[in-house]
Ligand SMILES: NC(=O)C1=CN([C@@H]2O[C@H](COP(=O)(O)OP(=O)(O)OC[C@H]3O[C@@H](n4cnc5c(N)ncnc54)[C@H](O)[C@@H]3O)[C@@H](O)[C@H]2O)C=CC1
């Protein structure tokens with residue numbers, strides 16, 4: 586099965602590198618990329634063929650669209666003549682609906698919408714997938730296997746996609762923001778930056794492993810850290826006073842709303 590990736594920026598390269606690590610033959614992969622310098626970089630790094638979007642679409646069994654939402658309409662119009670019924674078209678773009686894609690491609694093209702995230706670069710990705718209206722189980726399974734090469738995949742109804750985008754698609758950025766803030770706090774408290782960084786990163790990795798391996802609710806895990814009258818309780822009171830929980834809710838609502846706006850082309 587050959588796969589074309591159209592748009593090889595951050596997420597396109599993440600998918601490409603994951604497929605290569607998962608053992609997909611490079612001669613079964615193709616890339617369509619507008620920026621010539623970027624195309625050369627990928628050819629050198631992976632030995633992958635960078636061809637025109639139309640050639641990639643005509644030759645591939647599966648086409649993955651990894652361009653910005655604002656570029657989707659133009660790319661769909663460009664490749665539509667080369668798409669055929671039964672071919673799998675996977676979109677990783679935030680906001681863009683399967684109905685929008687189906688309205689711009691030939692009848693019968695199987696469209697799957699995916700929301701991945703960047704931890705896919707280290708095979709710890711979280712991807713959600715939703716079928717369009719011409720997908721059968723084999724198409725969905727193929728999209729699932731494409732994304733499973735870089736992490737975990739779940740199937741969701743498309744109406745949940747904007748919320749998923751706000752939580753796991755953008756999610757790594759919130760975590761990195763928290764990490765950055767904790768490192769700065771450590772420096773403020775007098776720790777060398779390298780010590781603060783090591784402490785915070787391992788605390789994050791350890792906490793994530795506890796969540797995954799114990800399956801215990803985060804509230805219980807937090808209570809286990811919070812000794813009565815101790816340091817953690819003092820810190821958590823400050824987070825509540827500064828409305829950090831409300832800020833997270835507002836942030837993710839804003840991301841969900843932005844995903845909806847992207848669907849409308851703004
Ligand atoms: N970066 C992330 O964490 C995530 C990104 N996404 C989605 O992935 C898509 C790409 O995002 P990024 O990789 O962050 O953006 P990016 O800007 O790094 O990559 C987009 C790439 O598409 C190329 N491109 C633009 N027009 C093209 C055309 N007509 N033909 C061929 N290539 C073209 C650009 O040159 C660029 O290399 C977006 O739709 C975004 O919503 C989804 C989940 C996470």
Ligand SMILES: O=C(O)[C@@H]1CCC=N1
Pocket residue numbers: 679750754755
């Ligand atoms: O910021 C964005 O729009 C993309 C989609 C999810 C993560 N990055």
